Amino acid sequence: MLIMLIRSALLYGLVMFSLRMMGKRQVGQLQPAELVIAIMISDVATIPMQNTGLPIFSGIVPISVLLIAELLISYISLKNRRLRVAFSGSPSVMIHKGVIDEKEMERQRFNVDDLLEELRVLGYPDVSKIEYAILETGGQISVIPKSAENAVTLGDLQIKKRQTVLPYILISDGEVDETELTRAGKKRAWLDKQLKTRHIQGYKEVFLASLNGDEELFIQTKQKRKRGGK
Amino acid sequence: MKKFVFAIVLLAALVGCGIWYQYAVADFAAEISVRCDAIERLVYEKESKALEENFEKFEAYWENKETQMAYFIDHAHLNAITKSIGELGMAIRVQAEADILMANARIKAEAQDIAEDELLRPENLF
Numbered sequence: 583m584l585i586m587l588i589r590s591a592l593l594y595g596l597v598m599f600s601l602r603m604m605g606k607r608q609v610g611q612l613q614p615a616e617l618v619i620a621i622m623i624s625d626v627a628t629i630p631m632q633n634t635g636l637p638i639f640s641g642i643v644p645i646s647v648l649l650i651a652e653l654l655i656s657y658i659s660l661k662n663r664r665l666r667v668a669f670s671g672s673p674s675v676m677i678h679k680g681v682i683d684e685k686e687m688e689r690q691r692f693n694v695d696d697l698l699e700e701l702r703v704l705g706y707p708d709v710s711k712i713e714y715a716i717l718e719t720g721g722q723i724s725v726i727p728k729s730a731e732n733a734v735t736l737g738d739l740q741i742k743k744r745q746t747v748l749p750y751i752l753i754s755d756g757e758v759d760e761t762e763l764t765r766a767g768k769k770r771a772w773l774d775k776q777l778k779t780r781h782i783q784g785y786k787e788v789f790l791a792s793l794n795g796d797e798e799l800f801i802q803t804k805q806k807r808k809r810g811g812k
Numbered sequence: 813m814k815k816f817v818f819a820i821v822l823l824a825a826l827v828g829c830g831i832w833y834q835y836a837v838a839d840f841a842a843e844i845s846v847r848c849d850a851i852e853r854l855v856y857e858k859e860s861k862a863l864e865e866n867f868e869k870f871e872a873y874w875e876n877k878e879t880q881m882a883y884f885i886d887h888a889h890l891n892a893i894t895k896s897i898g899e900l901g902m903a904i905r906v907q908a909e910a911d912i913l914m915a916n917a918r919i920k921a922e923a924q925d926i927a928e929d930e931l932l933r934p935e936n937l938f
Contacts, residue, residue: 635887637882637883639883643826646822646826649819650819650823653816654819657815657816
């Protein structure tokens with residue numbers, strides 16, 4: 583039992599390390615090669631996890647090899663466009679200048695219903711309003727609507743608006759983030775004063791405190807939990 | 813670039829360990845074979861005292877080797893050898909020659925099986 587526990591923890595650590603090494607892209611948008619490796623890693627890890635008769639290296643070695651393959655492929659893909667296309671494919675233009683490209687759809691084994699469904703999901707129920715639809719290498723469809731269908735932007739109207747600044751999270755769950763405080767150009771004394779004016783006794787009472795670009799401080803205190811309630 | 817270097821270093825380490833492992837398995841099978849041959853010879857020469865001494869050394873060698881090999885080889889294969897060595901010891905104690913030779917041959921065959929399964933050969937690759 584303990585053996586299985588330790589082996590599972592070790593292999594979990596290794597799988598997590600491998601996925602982290604592969605980068606954030608791995609989780610959100612999988613390229614074909616990445617999908618294959620992610621599936622294989624999870625599968626390979628479970629075998630020595632369950633079977634204690636197998637040496638743990640029978641899991642560690644294949645996971646390491648898959649990690650190496652992924653790192654090398656991504657590095658080579660980064661440096662060489664031809665290999666990048668070979669490993670990840672290239673985007674396919676399904677609608678070109680408002681016309682559906684039947685040959686490209688056939689090549690991608692995409693039927694009209696699939697295309698219409700994807701477009702509806704993206705908020706384009708009417709094909710006639712689309713100038714370009716591109717099937718990306720990750721399997722998502724990108725749409726460029728016809729110029730007449732584009733929403734009017736502030737830039738079109740030549741209206742100037744201050745750039746939105748990412749708010750600084752000064753306190754999160756009762757803990758002060760010193761880095762954010764410095765980045766916001768504030769000091770502890772300033773924060774203490776702000777809490778005092780709001781009748782807050784200490785940082786521990788604060789669930790979230792953030793400061794936006796307009797110097798507006800938002801504070802939400804922790805909710806008091808009822809004891810002995812149903 | 814750091815990840816690329818890490819991948820290359822890891823690959824080199826794995827290849828190095830793999831090559832070392834090939835030699836280790838071949839050595840292990842050869843060593844078992846030599847020791848089994850010695851036991852067989854002593855049985856035919858009726859050297860019971862030397863046989864017992866030889867077996868003790870063999871047992872000690874196996875205890876040490878089994879621990880090392882358990883990191884890389886399926887434990888079922890190793891357990892089979894341990895079981896056969898136990899039977900060999902029992903047969904030597906009661907001086908049952910036929911049983912000694914049978915257990916000895918089994919140990920040799922099991923060690924050869926491990927080597928045949930683990931060595932880099934086309935039949936193991938495909």
